[in-house]
Amino acid sequence: MKKEYWIILIVYIAMQFSGIIGMPLLVRGLKIDRVMALPIWLIISFTLALIIILFILRKDSHARGPKGTGQGSSIGHSIIWAVSGFFLALFSQYAAAIIEQLLGIHMGSENTQQILNIIDIFPLAMIVTSIIGPILEEIVFRKIIFGSLYRRFNFIISALISSVIFALAHMEPEHIILYSAMGLTFAFLYVKTNRIIVPIFAHVMMNTLVVLVQTVYRDDIERLQRDLESIQNFIGGFL
Structure with a gap:
């Protein structure tokens, strides 16, 4: 490195x-x-x-790409993958959440709740959670950590290790599957396009959407989570 x-x-x-x-x-x-x-x-x-x-x-x-060399994707191709990557990240997060539910892991995230509380106190903090934070994370966990590993190992090993580190850095080990799934998605976008700006864009868009939805519909989401947990506990009583 x-x-x-x-x-x-x-x-x-x-x-x-x-x-x-x-x-x-x-x-x-x-x-x-x-x-x-x-x-x-x-x-x-x-x-x-x-x-x-x-x-x-x-x-x-x-220097472009996770290997530090090579021509990056064209602007048009990068835009397509950035937008597609946003939906891919949402899908991977949703799939990981389902897996965690099947494993009996609580849906709520203390990290997300703390972020929402901070935004309630000082709305300008949304700049950090939605823009600055994702940019820093992509530079650190994808460009540097994943990129350094990818120069020595194959994609699977490099993406898994960097994604687990990314997950543990969020201080919620119970949601390691959720964060790792996101990390794998962003690593894939980085390799696919050879441009770090692509996973940055997808990450920024995803965080912005999550923060806005959680802020506007927080009561409804909390009610839905309670209902889902009640259903899960009810079904679990028959297993």
Whole structure:
């Protein structure tokens, strides 16, 4: 792995733990309410990390594809796969959710719920969850981690390892199937088009849709989840 990539990984990890310093700075130093300080620091840390990472990658812009070389797909072909990839990601997420249901895994996501709570407090935080976050994740987990593995192993091994790491990074091991399915989809889009912008677009669109739907129809979704869990428990009583 190139030195620049290691630096990017360090920046990304530092961003994840930056709240340890950033939160007290906002709360005690700038006297910002703790509830508001969280989304504000989220925006600051993610934005700074993205700027730093893009600056580091400025010399790497000529390298296309997970193997670092090769011509990327045409603009038209990339657009088609970006849009198709959005629906493919939704389908893989839906299929993974069904599998988790069959395994008796609770449908709800604490990570998603926390994100929605942050957006309720500070709607501007949606920029992070819908745009900046997905861009950073695709650069880190697909371009760097998957790309580095793909230069040594085949697609299946590289995609599986990077997708599991991607899943575990979301701190919800019970939903490892769900996140891994998404990771596999984005890795496929990256290899298929040789352009990291394609999985970035699909990821951004998917996160934006999920956040909007969860925000607008949250009560209905929670009611549906309770009904589905009741049906699952009822059926389980006969098995």
